[in-house]
Amino acid sequence: MAHHVLHMPVTEEQVRKLRVNDTVTLEDTLFGIRDATLIHMFDRKRPTRFDLKGHAVIHTAPNVKKVDKSAEFPAGYAPICIGTTTSDRMERFTRDLMTQYGVRIIIGKGGMREGSQKAFADIGGVYLAIIGGTAALETTWIEQIEDVDLDDLNPESLWRFRIRDFGPLLVAMDSHGSSLYDAVRDDAQAKRAQVLASLGVKAA
Amino acid sequence: MKVDLSVVEEASKELYIRALKMLPPDIKAGFSRLTASETGATAKNVLATMVTNIKVAEDTNNLLCQDTGVPIYNLLIGRNVEIDGHALKEAVRAGCARATREHPLRSSVVHPLTRKNNHTSCGDEVPVIHIDFSDAPETLEIQMIPKGSGSENNSFLKMAIPAEGIDAVKTFVIDCVLAAGGKTCPPTIVGVGVGGTSDLCVLLAKRAATRPLGSKCADPEGAKLEEQLSLAVNQLGVGPQGLGGDSTSFAVHIELAHTHITMNPVAVNMQCHSARRATAIFTPAGVAYGY
Numbered sequence: 001m002a003h004h005v006l007h008m009p010v011t012e013e014q015v016r017k018l019r020v021n022d023t024v025t026l027e028d029t030l031f032g033i034r035d036a037t038l039i040h041m042f043d044r045k046r047p048t049r050f051d052l053k054g055h056a057v058i059h060t061a062p063n064v065k066k067v068d069k070s071a072e073f074p075a076g077y078a079p080i081c082i083g084t085t086t087s088d089r090m091e092r093f094t095r096d097l098m099t100q101y102g103v104r105i106i107i108g109k110g111g112m113r114e115g116s117q118k119a120f121a122d123i124g125g126v127y128l129a130i131i132g133g134t135a136a137l138e139t140t141w142i143e144q145i146e147d148v149d150l151d152d153l154n155p156e157s158l159w160r161f162r163i164r165d166f167g168p169l170l171v172a173m174d175s176h177g178s179s180l181y182d183a184v185r186d187d188a189q190a191k192r193a194q195v196l197a198s199l200g201v202k203a204a
Numbered sequence: 205m206k207v208d209l210s211v212v213e214e215a216s217k218e219l220y221i222r223a224l225k226m227l228p229p230d231i232k233a234g235f236s237r238l239t240a241s242e243t244g245a246t247a248k249n250v251l252a253t254m255v256t257n258i259k260v261a262e263d264t265n266n267l268l269c270q271d272t273g274v275p276i277y278n279l280l281i282g283r284n285v286e287i288d289g290h291a292l293k294e295a296v297r298a299g300c301a302r303a304t305r306e307h308p309l310r311s312s313v314v315h316p317l318t319r320k321n322n323h324t325s326c327g328d329e330v331p332v333i334h335i336d337f338s339d340a341p342e343t344l345e346i347q348m349i350p351k352g353s354g355s356e357n358n359s360f361l362k363m364a365i366p367a368e369g370i371d372a373v374k375t376f377v378i379d380c381v382l383a384a385g386g387k388t389c390p391p392t393i394v395g396v397g398v399g400g401t402s403d404l405c406v407l408l409a410k411r412a413a414t415r416p417l418g419s420k421c422a423d424p425e426g427a428k429l430e431e432q433l434s435l436a437v438n439q440l441g442v443g444p445q446g447l448g449g450d451s452t453s454f455a456v457h458i459e460l461a462h463t464h465i466t467m468n469p470v471a472v473n474m475q476c477h478s479a480r481r482a483t484a485i486f487t488p489a490g491v492a493y494g495y
Contacts (some may be wrong), residue, residue: 036319060270061270061310061312062270062310063267063270063272063308063309063310064308064310065308066308080266080267080307080308080309081266081267081269081270081310082270083269083270083271084270085270085271085353085354086353086354086357086387086389088387089357109354109386109389109445110354110385110386110387110388110389110445110446111385111386111446129445129447131250131253131254131257131445132269132354132386132389132445132476133254133257133268133269133352133389133476133477133478134253134254134256134257134269135257135266135267135268135269135270135271136257136260136261136264136266136267136268136269137253137256137257137260139264139266140260140264154321155310155311155312155321170246170447172447180447180448181385181386181446181447183448184385184386184441184442184443184446184447184448185382185385185446187441187448188382188385188440188441188442189382191439191440191441192378192379192382192440194439195378195436195437195439195440196374196375196378198435198436198439199374199378199432199433199436200371200374201371201374201375202371
């Protein structure tokens with residue numbers, strides 16, 4: 001259960017070193033992405049001008065304040081509250097994000113499914129769990145909104161954040177076929193019959 | 205009592221912002237209780253991060269969670285309150301839109317077909333406004349609930365039949381908690397509606413999910429079932445954020461209504477750990493804010 005500090009972007013080799021239950025702190029750059037962003041990028045074929053190769057994306061849509069562009073606010077947005085949404089809805093885009101854009105790390109909450117797990121193994125990627133609903137804390141790890149693309153989708157734009165000490169995050173799905181979510185789900189499913197019996201439910 | 209609608213509008217704005225920033229004391233106490241009993245190492249860390257976040261939100265005057273949710277306003281009108289009902293609803297809508305623009309807040313509300321966002325948190329039928337009446341003299345109560353989507357996306361209805369009995373209710377609740385896993389941002393409050401019609405059953409589940417921790421179902425049989433299910437869901441091992449542990453839920457809450465002789469409906473609606481709500485009570489003495 002090692003701790004890793006990763007300066008973004010990263011290589012396949014760096015990502016393959018990460019194992020489930022390791023912790024990670026990210027530095028420098030992070031991209032924010034979610035439902036509408038991905039639907040437009042892949043289903044409506046609207047490519048982004050950002051280079052996502054080797055980068056991390058987080059499932060988010062922030063609360064922002066529109067301000068005049070300046071050195072402090074180069075995108076014309078001041079961050080107010082930035083947090084993480086449920087990843088499961090973004091499941092079908094994982095492989096395309098990795099093959100078409102070279103994304104290596106997905107950060108989210110609640111975990112992803114078999115398709116993502118296989119893509120992480122095939123191409124070299126990981127899923128890092130952040131604690132959902134802790135956006136006030138997460139916001140303190142974000143220094144600046146550096147740039148924004150596909151902003152007609154606001155707040156579901158593609159955001160580029162400058163980050164510092166972003167974490168610790170938990171490696172919850174790795175490139176070696178392990179997923180904490182699978183382990184917990186299998187365990188919970190195995191307890192189902194016993195829990196129902198404790199409630200006096202007659203076995204079907 | 206005559207209610208000044210400009211005060212209602214201002215309060216509706218304040219309530220949205222207040223709910224997003226300050227977690228009710230009963231939820232904080234719920235965190236203390238779960239933290240004391242949790243045995244999993246990862247789960248303890250997850251709970252500690254959630255508790256830290258509550259403090260950071262207070263210290264930085266920030267939102268607890270980025271999800272501003274679907275705004276819900278529950279209005280409870282007491283006796284001898286003189287009010288133009290239509291104007292009351294308009295004042296609530298105006299306050300909701302002003303909170304979104306003036307704070308500003310992320311408008312999380314879109315048209316369901318075009319996905320267009322008005323950037324006001326308002327739209328057709330949204331904010332959701334429920335109006336009911338109480339026997340409290342000269343009192344208007346407005347409760348605001350920003351309902352997050354992670355938990356709301358895991359809402360379930362089963363039109364069970366009488367032959368399936370209470371076992372259907374128990375099994376359905378357990379299976380919903382299993383299906384939701386970490387997607388609902390556990391630890392959750394599992395709201396269960398039992399009885400009524402399909403629409404009433406789902407509404408009861410929402411009421412149950414947003415009830416303060418420590419409150420009990422008014423019906424003794426419902427209260428008994430709440431206790432049993434509260435213990436049972438935390439035996440599943442889903443844990444906070446679905447990463448394993450004892451603390452899957454703060455509690456299971458049940459609300460019930462009588463139903464048809466042929467029916468046995470059960471609905472589940474969950475509230476995430478950021479179980480936000482805020483209340484304003486209007487009396488002749490003025491406006492008092494609470495949870």
